[in-house]
Amino acid sequence: MTPVFEALSRAFRDMFQFQVLWIIIWPILAAGLLWLILGVAFWNTFSVWIASGLTAIGIQTWLEGVEPRWIAYGIQGIAHLILFVPLVFVTALVITALFAMPALIRLVAIRDYPSLARKNGGGFAGSVLNALLALAIFIAIWVVTFPLWLIGVGVIIPFVATAYLNQRLFRYDALAEHASREEMQAIFSTQRPSLWVLGLLTGLMQFIPFINLVAPVLAALAFIHFGLFRLSELRGLEAGP
Template identity: 50%
Template sequence: MTLVTKAIISAFRDLMRFRIAWIILWPIIASILFWLLVGYFFYDVFSEWIYVLLNETKIYEWLKNLESNWLESFMMILIDILVFIPLVVMTTLIITAIFVMPTLIKIVAKHYYPELEREYGGTISGSIVNAVVASVVFILIWLVTLPLWAVGAGIVVPFVAASFMNQQLFRYDALSEHANKQEFSKICAENRYSLWGLGLCTSLIQFIPFLNLLAPIFTALAFIHFGLGHLKILRAERNKALC
């Protein structure tokens, strides 16, 4: 069993065992309320940005050529939803990574990795910077690939964006308390494709109604198990080499 598969199974198991209903719900509730408020107060500004972007990609011209007011209105609502959902997902993941991860790490480490010493290779500022970088690239992926929706190829965009966001955001926080900087660099360098694979697998649940409420916590748990599992192996190999 690969560590990616083991991490996913462990995350599902922990969701069933841990009484973390509030931990699961509050990040996504906070994200939805935040963007609803932002949309309410700045709807005109966002609408203008969307119109400008659509004009640049010739999508708005195509909508006008349809000569159907209801279809044009429907497409604009759909575009608003396509913008709203990624923002909610991104914000929920950031809240989970920065504010919820420490609690989850304590729970997982205490139950499954009590022998791992904490070397605190990560910092709060490092977590925030990492979250900012992940968010900026996530938004850029959506903006740059927006024209793909007009030709039907946009279906791959959510999966690529979510895969990147998950692996970029959670790999740092999963190891920040236990791994030192050298261990973190080594684990990330040696497992680059596995991290992307785990990012893709955990992103799939984000697109399943109702189950997507569990997605941020599930993703966090999966990356914690993956990171600490690799750290346990790395330290065991290092100790064996020293003997």
């Protein structure tokens, strides 16, 4: 697991570079603004969905009898917040993977992997397809495992789902510029356990207040370092410091 922790260590180091600061901020701002607009535009629709979910678990009926009513409205407001915060972070992850990765890859590659040739095994279309597939399976994990919440095992679902999403989103984009398709498949296959561990560790940071604000870019940097280091090993090259 040394390459996993080495990748995380280098990612933390890179977070303090001036060039990274704006990349940290704008995906969260963009995701927050997007869901603010959608939330205002479709407030009634989201309210109906939330009410249906609360009804399914038996809370909505209880809320209808709560007095004073402002307490019930407050609980419903918290339910909206609980829904929107994860949506903002997941959207920020996707925005980072699709649009911020090229700048981060250039920053890392120039300094730490200057001799690593680019073979362009992936492209933007592949990134979009990969992101859509990752999101579809991420949602499916939540839907299929929903009954586990009823028996108390559901507490592990957010961590498993986030670990999957992180490793699926970022492993492709981290290698798309430098690796060939064959090299990408080789690394995905041989490094699957390490990629899952890295996905889990970066996913855990999304549940820590304040750290979760920088978690998307931190995850991106960690997967870039891990992917390019493994690619250097595959090609028999020596990575930079």
